[in-house]
């Protein structure tokens with residue numbers, strides 16, 4: 001038993017050690033698994049952990065750093081992506097930068113829907129081409145189908161004023177050409193005889209009385225005149241009465257003659273027929289003047305003007321253009337065709353065009369409008385342009401040696417350069433003493449006028465333009481602002497009053513923001529797009545019409561390629577800097593050729609993406625992260641967000657206010 005005791009002890013010890021070892025192995029394995037699980041969890045919930053860490057610790061870090069970093073930054077209000085940590089000037093527009101709290105969001109300029117930045121590589125890839133928005137002469141052109149009709153005003157009806165039987169008919173068929181006064185038909189009519197007998201009798205009385213006392217002759221003459229008037233009223237032609245007067249007999253046959261030269265288009269009676277009083281015997285139409293009924297699409301209605309010229313072409317004469325004039329526009333729209341009927345009067349002296357023919361009418365009119373410059377508009381003399389009328393100029397230069405004159409209106413003379421208030425042309429610089437007829441000496445009467453004036457009108461842009469009457473600024477075209485009080489000293493209010501009808505550009509109602517300067521030149525009314533410096537004969541389309549002097553207003557025009565029509569609105573991308581484009585909603589008129597006239601949303605000189613605009617648009621909508629490629633050339637500030645593909649519009653409200661302001 002003694003020897004057995006240590007034996008069992010060592011056995012126990014061994015098994016204990018084995019157990020410990022096994023446990024240890026298990027523990028190591030478990031620890032490994034646990035580490036794996038923790039690692040897995042940490043990876044799986046990494047975002048959460050990171051968030052939690054930032055939530056708890058980031059504010060503390062920020063609080064620490066804010067003490068050392070500035071809390072302000074500077075940005076350009078026009079180019080909100082320009083952000084600097086110190087004051088300076090905008091590298092794009094040169095404007096001084098504006099201070100704001102660091103990280104503060106600045107709304108985009110009004111009217112801007114979004115801003116997109118595109119990398120130079122993408123610009124190249126997309127083939128983006130940027131063009132400036134300019135004033136252009138846009139000639140709106142519309143073609144419309146039409147039918148030639150007889151001019152109802154050139155119809156002559158030959159009516160039987162006396163009942164009877166047709167004895168002779170000189171016109172045998174419809175379509176025959178007749179000359180004015182040519183006999184058409186002879187009718188046997190006892191009633192005609194009865195009606196004329198009174199006249200014949202009165203003539204006999206007069207003949208007898210003319211040898212007797214003058215009172216008798218006078219009475220007889222009055223009776224003849226009375227009978228003549230009665231016959232004229234019942235349809236007689238004066239030459240028919242002259243015939244009766246000459247022969248002294250009436251007879252029982254009456255002959256009806258053609259009242260105008262033309263074509264017989266209706267013939268209602270055959271020889272032997274009995275005709276009633278008032279029956280139409282013939283209708284003669286003068287086909288030298290025709291009507292064209294054009295169906296103008298409703299959408300082109302703004303183009304249509306009474307009196308405007310129209311080009312008419314027909315398949316029958318492909319090489320010839322006929323010119324007509326709009327005489328009437330129907331007051332209603334045809335609900336079936338959505339067209340408006342415009343009646344064009346056409347000269348057809350060669351009788352080539354025939355009623356019933358299908359033709360095409362072409363109408364042209366400048367989008368900005370045009371006016372003929374006539375002698376009446378140029379009749380006023382001794383006009384001084386605004387700036388030259390200031391008292392100081394007149395006193396300082398009693399004998400000026402340089403003056404400015406309008407080439408079109410020699411009476412428009414100014415001592416300072418500028419534009420003609422009548423036609424808008426640049427004044428030409430001339431040397432020498434201005435024409436003697438100029439009225440420089442109105443200074444005396446001016447002071448009294450100025451002292452009494454309590455309301456005047458001034459241009460906000462050009463403070464030297466002051467008028468005592470409302471109107472538009474002759475320099476910049478802006479509405480003059482009404483002001484109360486006495487006009488500023490040195491202003492030319494007095495002079496402007498007396499010449500306001502010339503010095504001020506007449507106010508155009510419904511003038512749109514896109515209206516630009518006038519262009520002056522000679523053209524025919526049909527082809528105002530071809531303005532020439534010299535008068536002559538229009539050469540366009542072998543037109544051959546003599547040209548007149550016109551002024552045609554240019555309008556702000558944006559290339560069609562630049563305009564993206566979303567269906568709801570039209571958008572252009574305006575370049576702010578290379579690779580930075582603002583999406584701007586614009587309002588445009590009907591497309592004219594490759595351009596849209598701008599009504600709202602763009603200014604002269606705005607640079608719009610013409611080619612590649614669709615790709616910029618796609619970039620901004622489909623792939624907001626595309627701009628991440630942008631090399632952040634302008635955003636040097638650390639706080640500048642890397643991605644700013646689309647910034648939302650500042651607020652829909654301010655946008656609407658902007659709209660309301662324009663209307």
Ligand SMILES: [Zn+2]
Pocket residue numbers: 076077078079082090091092093094095
């Ligand atoms: Zn700027």
Ligand SMILES: [Zn+2]
Pocket residue numbers: 406407408409412420421422423424425
């Ligand atoms: Zn002029």
Ligand SMILES: [Zn+2]
Pocket residue numbers: 459460461462465473474475476477478
């Ligand atoms: Zn002005």
Ligand SMILES: [Zn+2]
Pocket residue numbers: 524525526527538539540543544545
């Ligand atoms: Zn022409």
Ligand SMILES: [Zn+2]
Pocket residue numbers: 311527540541543
């Ligand atoms: Zn033409």
